[in-house]
Amino acid sequence: MGSVYYKYTNHLITGYIEADTNATTGSTTLINTYINAESSNSVGAEFTAQLPLTKWWDLSSNLNVYHSKINAGTTDAVPQQALWSWFGKLNTNFRLPSGFTVQVSGLYQSKTNLPVNTNANQPGPPNNTSQSAAQGFISSFYSVDLAVKKTLLSGKMALSLSANDIFRSRIQDQYTYSTYFTQDYSRIKDPQMLRLNLSYNFGKLDVSLFKRKNTNVQSDEQ
Numbered sequence: 001m002g003s004v005y006y007k008y009t010n011h012l013i014t015g016y017i018e019a020d021t022n023a024t025t026g027s028t029t030l031i032n033t034y035i036n037a038e039s040s041n042s043v044g045a046e047f048t049a050q051l052p053l054t055k056w057w058d059l060s061s062n063l064n065v066y067h068s069k070i071n072a073g074t075t076d077a078v079p080q081q082a083l084w085s086w087f088g089k090l091n092t093n094f095r096l097p098s099g100f101t102v103q104v105s106g107l108y109q110s111k112t113n114l115p116v117n118t119n120a121n122q123p124g125p126p127n128n129t130s131q132s133a134a135q136g137f138i139s140s141f142y143s144v145d146l147a148v149k150k151t152l153l154s155g156k157m158a159l160s161l162s163a164n165d166i167f168r169s170r171i172q173d174q175y176t177y178s179t180y181f182t183q184d185y186s187r188i189k190d191p192q193m194l195r196l197n198l199s200y201n202f203g204k205l206d207v208s209l210f211k212r213k214n215t216n217v218q219s220d221e222q
Contacts, residue, residue, distance in 0.1 A: 002047040010039040019180060030180055042068040056095040063088045068113050085112040099151035108142040136176035143170035160197045168192055
C-alpha cells in the first residue's frame, strides 16, 4: 500500500541568534530570540507492506521518502538547504516450536534536516526537535531491537524478554550552523534497555453482565 503527500506550513516561529555589542565593555553578546521563519514545505511518498512468508514467518515494512525545505524569510539567518531523505522500518516475527516467538525490528534514517520548530510541522521521522537556533542536519543512523516470548499454561501466561538498540547504534550525530558558530554533537535519544515481562490472561470479559446490570438499574428507576 502506498500514498503520496504534500505539506505546506506558514507562520512558523523559530529560535534565532543575533549579535549585539555591549556599549560599556565593547564585547559582543549573542542573543537568543525568535523570528518568523515564514514557511516550510515538503513532498514525499510512503509505502507499507505486510508479507506472510510462511506459517511461522512474517514480515511488515514501512518506507517513507520525503523532500523538505524551510524558508527563513528576509532575515540574515543562514538558509537551510533542501534535502531528500528517507526512513525505513522492518519488523519480522518467527513462531517457533514449544510456544516460542522471536521478533526482530530494525530501522534506518538517512541524513535529514533539523526541524525548525516542532515535530508536528515537519515531514518524516524520526521525531526530533532542533537543539539550537541554527540550521543543520542529522547524520544517518540505524538501530535493531530484539524480543523473545514464551507462552505457558496453554497460552494463559506469557514470559517475554526484550532488548532495544542491541548494537548501541541509535546515536544521532547532529551538525548545526549559523552566522556566528558551528557545532557538532551526538545524543542518544533512547539508551539501551533490557525488559522482562510476565503477563497472565484471566479470561475473556463477559460484556453481557454489564448490559444486564444496566437493564436492572433502569427497571428499578422506573
